[in-house]
Amino acid sequence: MQHRTIAPLLSIIPGLGQFYNKQWVKGLVFLILGASFVVAFGDLLNMGFWGLFTLGTEVPRDNSIFLLAEGIIALIVSAFGLGIYYWNLKDAYKNGKLRDENFPVTSLKSEYQNLIGQGYPYLISGPSLFLLIFAVIFPILFSFALAFTNYDLYHSPPANLADWVGLETFAEIFTVDIWRSTFFDVLAWTVIWTLVASSLQVSLGVFLAIVVNQKEVRFKKFFRTILVLPWAVPGFVTILIFAGLFNDSFGAINNDILAFFGMNPIPWMTDEKWARVALILMQGWLGFPYIFIVTTGVLQSIPEDLYEAATIDGASIFAKFKNITMPMILIAMAPIVITQFTFNFNNFNIIYLFNGGGPAVAGSTAGGTDILVSWIYKLTMQSSQYSLAAALTILLSIFVIGIALWQFRRTNSFKEGA
Amino acid sequence: MKKFKKYFCLMSGVALTLSLAACGPQDDAKGGDTKEADKPKELLVWEDIMKGEGIKDAIAKFEKENDVKVKMVEKQYTKQIEDLRLDGPAGTGPDVLTMPSDQIGTAVTEGLIKELDVDDATQGIYTEAAMDAQKVEGKVYGLPKAVETTMLFYNKDLISEDQLPTTLEGWYDYSKGVANGEKFGFLALFDQIYYANSVLSGYGGYIFGQDDNGSYDPTDIGLNNAGAIEGAQYIQKFYKEGLFPAGIVGEQGINVIESLFTEGKATAIISGPWNIEPFTKAGVNFGVQKLPELGNGKNMQAFIGVKSYNVSSYSKNPELAEKFVEFISNEENSKTRYEITKEVPAVASLANDPVVTESPAAKAVAEQSKFSVLMPNIPQMNEVWAPADSALQTIATGKAQPKEALDQAVETIKGQIEAKHGKK
Numbered sequence: 013m014q015h016r017t018i019a020p021l022l023s024i025i026p027g028l029g030q031f032y033n034k035q036w037v038k039g040l041v042f043l044i045l046g047a048s049f050v051v052a053f054g055d056l057l058n059m060g061f062w063g064l065f066t067l068g069t070e071v072p073r074d075n076s077i078f079l080l081a082e083g084i085i086a087l088i089v090s091a092f093g094l095g096i097y098y099w100n101l102k103d104a105y106k107n108g109k110l111r112d113e114n115f116p117v118t119s120l121k122s123e124y125q126n127l128i129g130q131g132y133p134y135l136i137s138g139p140s141l142f143l144l145i146f147a148v149i150f151p152i153l154f155s156f157a158l159a160f161t162n163y164d165l166y167h168s169p170p171a172n173l174a175d176w177v178g179l180e181t182f183a184e185i186f187t188v189d190i191w192r193s194t195f196f197d198v199l200a201w202t203v204i205w206t207l208v209a210s211s212l213q214v215s216l217g218v219f220l221a222i223v224v225n226q227k228e229v230r231f232k233k234f235f236r237t238i239l240v241l242p243w244a245v246p247g248f249v250t251i252l253i254f255a256g257l258f259n260d261s262f263g264a265i266n267n268d269i270l271a272f273f274g275m276n277p278i279p280w281m282t283d284e285k286w287a288r289v290a291l292i293l294m295q296g297w298l299g300f301p302y303i304f305i306v307t308t309g310v311l312q313s314i315p316e317d318l319y320e321a322a323t324i325d326g327a328s329i330f331a332k333f334k335n336i337t338m339p340m341i342l343i344a345m346a347p348i349v350i351t352q353f354t355f356n357f358n359n360f361n362i363i364y365l366f367n368g369g370g371p372a373v374a375g376s377t378a379g380g381t382d383i384l385v386s387w388i389y390k391l392t393m394q395s396s397q398y399s400l401a402a403a404l405t406i407l408l409s410i411f412v413i414g415i416a417l418w419q420f421r422r423t424n425s426f427k428e429g430a
Numbered sequence: 431m432k433k434f435k436k437y438f439c440l441m442s443g444v445a446l447t448l449s450l451a452a453c454g455p456q457d458d459a460k461g462g463d464t465k466e467a468d469k470p471k472e473l474l475v476w477e478d479i480m481k482g483e484g485i486k487d488a489i490a491k492f493e494k495e496n497d498v499k500v501k502m503v504e505k506q507y508t509k510q511i512e513d514l515r516l517d518g519p520a521g522t523g524p525d526v527l528t529m530p531s532d533q534i535g536t537a538v539t540e541g542l543i544k545e546l547d548v549d550d551a552t553q554g555i556y557t558e559a560a561m562d563a564q565k566v567e568g569k570v571y572g573l574p575k576a577v578e579t580t581m582l583f584y585n586k587d588l589i590s591e592d593q594l595p596t597t598l599e600g601w602y603d604y605s606k607g608v609a610n611g612e613k614f615g616f617l618a619l620f621d622q623i624y625y626a627n628s629v630l631s632g633y634g635g636y637i638f639g640q641d642d643n644g645s646y647d648p649t650d651i652g653l654n655n656a657g658a659i660e661g662a663q664y665i666q667k668f669y670k671e672g673l674f675p676a677g678i679v680g681e682q683g684i685n686v687i688e689s690l691f692t693e694g695k696a697t698a699i700i701s702g703p704w705n706i707e708p709f710t711k712a713g714v715n716f717g718v719q720k721l722p723e724l725g726n727g728k729n730m731q732a733f734i735g736v737k738s739y740n741v742s743s744y745s746k747n748p749e750l751a752e753k754f755v756e757f758i759s760n761e762e763n764s765k766t767r768y769e770i771t772k773e774v775p776a777v778a779s780l781a782n783d784p785v786v787t788e789s790p791a792a793k794a795v796a797e798q799s800k801f802s803v804l805m806p807n808i809p810q811m812n813e814v815w816a817p818a819d820s821a822l823q824t825i826a827t828g829k830a831q832p833k834e835a836l837d838q839a840v841e842t843i844k845g846q847i848e849a850k851h852g853k854k
Binding site for chain 1: 536542676677679681682743744849
């Protein structure tokens with residue numbers, strides 16, 4: 013038998029293959045790592061995997077939700093373990109192969125240099141990656157898993173156990189009438205909201221930046237300061253103030269502004285359509301300063317000679333804008349614009365603080381301005397529909413990730429280095 | 431390298447089977463609970479925010495009598511059950527907590543609070559309604575601490591006491607004379623079921639039907655019966671004729687109505703005891719009274735909310751915790767607590783005690799409680815709020831006729847109950 017077969021076979025117990033290859037120190041390290049892994053995590057893995065599969069068998073001893081969390085941690089820990097195990101086997105195989113081909117096995121020193129040399133970026137980013145896994149991957153896996161359970165009021169610890177139900181919750185969203193009709197209503201408004209509100213704030217920001225950046229405009233600093241002000245006030249304060257301003261019978265917008273122009277009061281808060289208009293206008297106001305600042309920066313970095321050359325060639329102002337300014341802005345701004353879209357898709361604050369998702373819509377479980385996130389919030393907080401909320405969250409993320417990926421691929425900004 | 435992958439797959443397969451075979455129920459691991467013997471006992475009590483002062487003396491007494499250490503932490507009472515869900519299993523939860531009675535059904539369904547073994551004599555000292563609020567399917571899960579109900583707040587600068595209309599119809603006429611788009615007479619948040627129920631059930635509507643034992647039947651919803659519709663039509667009149675401005679409709683309505691009252695632009699509003707302190711601080715010269723009578727001669731049946739003390743299922747000293755609950759809710763301690771916190775107690779004999787009757791606010795609550803209905807405490811109640819509010823809102827804004835709106839609401843409520851509570 014060849015060394016390349018024997019060594020990995022022995023390494024099924026970590027370290028033995030390395031001993032076989034006469035790499036004592038490395039073998040010892042693997043052996044200790046392997047043993048301590050089993051000792052330290054044995055219980056966790058045992059309980060974790062058992063809990064993950066059964067979600068508990070006995071009340072009140074077992075708490076399904078904690079077992080689920082423990083199970084996911086066990087999953088992550090075993091992924092780490094398998095990673096090291098894979099490394100151990102690969103190492104045994106590689107050195108066995110070297111021996112088969114009559115090369116000397118790698119020395120500890122060269123291995124160390126290899127690690128420092130090539131593995132340096134990994135070594136440095138290791139700790140943050142580790143944190144990332146527990147701070148980001150773990151919660152995502154957890155809520156992802158919840159969607160496949162029946163966790164709700166009647167399957168809550170400590171009195172009851174939750175159980176795996178597969179895709180049933182997803183099926184319910186599309187088969188139970190109240191869920192389906194509400195889901196599609198809310199989704200439709202969420203999409204309109206995202207597109208219109210984001211487009212408004214971006215175009216407003218870009219437009220104002222270009223206007224203020226014109227050579228002829230004086231007091232540039234003054235205008236910039238004024239235009240950035242909406243950004244300086246905390247968003248939720250602005251939203252609450254706007255909620256007061258838009259009030260149907262007492263708000264300044266109806267009583268002072270519209271009345272001044274002789275217009276009839278508009279039912280901003282109690283009519284679904286007007287509430288939506290009000291929200292879009294508010295988001296335009298809240299969102300444009302950021303775009304304004306970024307665009308101003310981009311504009312100042314466009315080389316002046318491009319315009320000079322264009323002027324010599326006899327280009328009109330419009331042609332200059334179309335062929336120089338706009339393309340330059342778009343390249344730099346594309347990623348920012350996309351984040352604006354994803355931000356608005358999940359813009360919980362403005363919806364919740366303005367009118368609590370209202371006004372009410374007859375026969376729907378969501379209000380007229382509820383977007384997916386605020387609806388999910390209501391589902392979890394008001395009626396403990398945890399698994400349904402988790403399933404909706406997954407659908408929502410698929411939507412956002414899909415759009416973002418598609419957009420990122422179409423823009424040039426991310427092509428380099430990819 | 432290809433070859434290696436083959437080996438790896440094989441081996442990890444072996445390893446995985448080995449580790450899975452080891453997985454299994456760990457009955458023994460947890461079975462042998464070692465009892466911590468004779469450690470000095472300790473109770474953790476969660477009290478409502480700003481109300482801890484009211485039970486301090488009682489705690490000191492209880493500590494002395496039972497040789498325990500009682501630690502008290504203040505937390506908003508509506509959020510305690512939420513915290514218990516996580517703190518309980520983590521072992522940092524309280525032994526005794528307090529919550530509004532309409533959460534009891536949910537808490538019992540989840541198994542978060544313990545059934546109490548309270549004898550009839552103890553139960554007998556509380557008003558019947560308050561005690562009913564503590565029961566789920568005939569079993570007692572808490573002892574009442576305080577009752578709350580809505581009442582009429584009126585501005586003494588705008589109307590004198592002897593001019594006060596005693597009926598809703600009277601207030602309607604009064605409002606007609608006063609309301610001009612800037613100033614208003616009588617205002618209420620009748621676009622929310624919490625407030626509107628006082629009218630609807632006064633005319634014969636109800637949320638859930640009750641059987642002889644007082645258990646609620648979630649399939650029997652009386653929000654669209656003839657009485658409820660009559661009530662809703664009556665409500666709509668106020669909005670239609672501009673006596674209630676559209677600006678008090680919806681989520682922000684509560685802020686608007688309160689500021690109208692504090693600014694002296696509304697003569698009277700319906701609100702709860704929680705506003706006594708803010709209004710006093712705002713310098714309003716106000717009085718309180720029970721709610722006016724309806725057109726059919728009946729009293730408005732506002733919701734009663736009962737706050738209670740309960741024992742957590744996670745308590746390590748449940749007997750002691752139960753003893754504490756009984757002690758803290760007894761007549762003497764209830765009285766002391768009332769004197770400090772001004773929350774009207776649920777002890778029947780205290781209703782006629784001079785301490786309570788001297789205070790107009792407590793008197794109003796006590797009087798109104800006689801005509802009030804209990805907020806259903808079954809979990810299905812969660813499905814009622816949003817659809818009922820929607821219906822009332824569309825009635826208030828004139829977008830729907832009372833009958834259609836209420837029929838629709840009941841249909842939605844039934845659908846939601848079916849979808850969320852059907853598969854037990």
